[in-house]
Amino acid sequence: MIATPALAPLFEGAETRKAATRNAYGEALLELGASNPDVVVLDADLSGSTKTKAFGKAHPDRFFNMGVAEANMIGVAAGLASQGKVAFASSFAMFATGKAFEQIRQSVCVPELNVKICATHAGLTVGEDGKSHQMLEDVTIMRVIPGMQVIVPADAVEARQAVLAAAEIPGPVYVRLSRASTPVVFSDDYRFEFGKASVLRDGGDLAIVAMGVTVSAALDAADRLSAMGIEARVLNMSTISPLDSEAIASAARECGAILTAEEHQENGGLGEAVAQAVVRSHPVPMEMCGMSGSFGQSGTGDELLAHYGLDAAGLVARAQQLLKRKQA
């Protein structure tokens, strides 16, 4: 029997309990500000949206608003970190990683510095702002850089703990956060462990490996599959790099089929990362739920997740296809 961590009830009556991971980030920064004098925070004119503003108010001497200039922000963060600071740098995921990729590679990862890039507004759930703001390639371009450690929290409870952990983990860290309020998966006594996937529900017919907002959809999908007599194991892969390949190998051996779910491009994202671990350990049939090479569009977060097959119904449909391949 696999020990599963404490989960919060996904539904309270008809309502899903929701919170935004970016709010949890802002709260964690305040905790770090009080506990660690080396922590400094940088933002690129989005501090109200990324939730770094409260840190700036509490510690104006340790907060640097760099204006609308993300490449410079990352370089300055690297310079600060080279002198012993733990530098948190924030913007929207599109700009923090897209505009500043080269600076992240050259000035943060090559010299292996303590820069923690906590990017909000990642993925489809940005919603109405549309494709220019829906960053769907950030996990790919961050996890491919040597030394970059990538965390995608499943909910606000995990986000708070991941941010606190990022301050302690040596070297560069990327934390992917959301704008929208998303379902709360974990109860408050959940403990995030960096580099470890957690099994949220056990099952032997297939494994659903999810990250970020799709974790709650995966749990919902597993409930619906269970009602059809299909038992799915659900893994929360909140650390994408380094990847917990042991947990993936076990899932492959014990479940015989793997479905991945991500609010991100399948190319280079969680799906490919898991596939790499699977082919190196115990090859089994896989399906990937993610963006299949298209940009997003305007809409509400929930509409977009449903449209691109990343809600519970979408995952159930793909799970059924996968099981046909497993049985073939």
Added chain:
Amino acid sequence: MTLSQEDRAAVEAAARQIRIDTVRMVHAAACGHPGGPIGMADFMATLFLRHMNLSPETLHQPDRDRFVLGNGHTCAGYYSILSQKGLIPRDELLTFRKMGSRLQGHPHRSPDMGIDFSTGSLGNSLSVSLGMALAAKSNGWDTRVYSASSDGESQEGQIWEAATAAAHYGASNLTVLVDFNNVQIDGHMRDVMDVRDLREKYEAFGWHALDVDGHDIDAIDAALVAAREETKRPSALICHTLIGKGVSFMEDQPGWHGVAPGDEDARKALTELGIEGAELAAMMA
């Protein structure tokens, strides 16, 4: 204020050594960038001998001065001055750019050698230097951060993002020395991309900016003193230099930006730098 004859002679000797080491290192590597470091030799020697408090004794002192070589391709000269300061063994210089060497083709951050940051990608250096300067200010340290840059690097937009922010934050402990030799890899700036008057540009961005003859040691020293005395604004010293200065056939030649001299050119260059007889024969052996 001018330097005493003795002090000036020491800087001149260090600058000459940078030129000699650069020719030898790039020749031995059979690749690299000789023209830039030879042109920068006078201001690099003045900075490291008379202003940077970097030495084997201060190496691990957290509040010592910092240096970032923005135009990282000119690192042969940087390695030379670090070796002259006792931070890199002299006999290691000829491992430059070779497999397994600490002296990478572009600098890699190496606390044991006093290399404060990894560079090589143009445009990134001023932001990093600003971060160092802000860290020093927030710690209440007297640290000065020196950043070498170039006219070519000034074509990168990130330089101007950093220039905006450095003025905004009043980073008076930051000084950038811009090697302005009017040459970039593809040719003269006027033919490739003219950056025009960098002193005016830095001034417009809110900096304390000075034009300096990059081969006049007294003028360079005076400008560095003026930068140190400035208490509100970051300083930009636009050092007007001649690429390849001191090696006649390299001077003002874009062709010597990124091409290594062969045996004959290396011998000729070293002869022009005053190496002769048995010493020259030993160097070329």
